[in-house]
Amino acid sequence: LDRSPADVYADHCRRRELAYQVDAEGRPVFRPRVGPFTWAVSAGRGTVYATTVARRRGEEPAHVCLVDLDEGFRMMSAVVGTAPEDVRIGMRVRVAWRDGEDAPVPVFEVDA
């Protein structure tokens, strides 16, 4: 092990790549973790699996969802560019990027 999964993932994010791992049988693995896996880059297309609107006091409502990527892995993310209340389960989405503290953060837009 020469680099942490979090560092490899963040490096991909800096290149605007959504990275995931693949096990010996070719099955996708996400969240990235320590183990006998190789890295792959997603095409960034997926479907909203579950959705909520987080309403913190004194803040704008924020979207939080789980997205099933077409390669067969699931991740937490947010859909941007659409009112959070209007995001529906089953919507097709594609990856977009927003600024993060360290590296860009993968979010999603509705795939028209």
Place this chain on the structure above:
Amino acid sequence: VTPQIAIAGAAEAQVGEALPGLSAADVMAQAARAALDDAGLTPAAVDGLFAASTQLPWASVNLGEDLGITPRYTDSTQIGGSSPLAHLEHARAAIAAGLCDVALIAYGSTQRSVGRSSASVQEIDPWEAPYRPMLPVAAYALAASRHMHEYGTTPEQLAWVAVSARRWARRNPRAWSRDELTVSEVLSAPRVCDPLGVRDCCLVTDGGGALVVTSLDRARTLPQPPVVVLGTGEAHSHRHISSMPDLTTTAAVQSGARAFAQAGLTPADVQCCQLYDAFTITPILFLEDLGFCAKGDGGPFVEGGRIAPGGDLPVNTNGGGLSYAHPGMYGLLLLVEAVRQIREEGRDVVLAHGNGGVLSSQCTALLGSEAAAG
């Protein structure tokens, strides 16, 4: 043959708002001493300690110091709100293995007094934190959204879980929330994480509880009627909600099946359920996963008061985490109410089910009267 074990003592302490200055360990110690009194035992009789608290990573060690017990078996397993039910299973195994004779399972929290954020260690997860999920509620909201999508579960059905809990709480003078609550009030309450509003979320209180567990033979020599542990099961499926395999099905499928198989019982034998109600979606999931109805039928099952007083299946008979109390983790109070149902309400078979984390850990216990134990 595994020797039968029984709960010989049960008690709660500082439920609601703890006396100023009490620590989580103080609350736990008070409950533990009360449970020992209830069992007619002193700390000197205890040789197994089991405890967990978000505020006390070494909980069983605190318990030993405060009660002056040097145990020969100790277990601070922390798997969230279901921990005390796991402790019950672990105590059963330890007693069966001859590793201890009298197990004390205890819990204490001052979550309300110190504030929710300082009562728990914040784990920063690089794959969820950037999206700032309001955990744990966002995780349960995501599960509710998926259940609604797949099975047509409605906000009204979720609200019925809160209303049913409140109807039980209104009969319990010790419950934290006792005002009348209607479905429309639940629905019009401020949203926290859609589709869950504030009345879909459990209370934030202080409180603690404790159980004394020993062999059924020994329990028979003690003052209280033994509450027999008929079956137990534990399982966990994920730590993070984004790693949960299917948001509509929990590991209660496995924990429940194991508990029922051990007890030789089916859901039809259960007279009363204590189902961890952190949020209104959870009893719906557990009714399905434990086999009280088919997957997807939990919403219709709870509609109209079927789990409320006067309904077919009494659920969360003290008012639950939603209306009775929820001191950080609710598992021990849920077991105390299950014990009370057998001792005081004449039930023979009661199911207690605990949930931990973000639908992560699931533990089931079937408790019974001596008559049910055969």
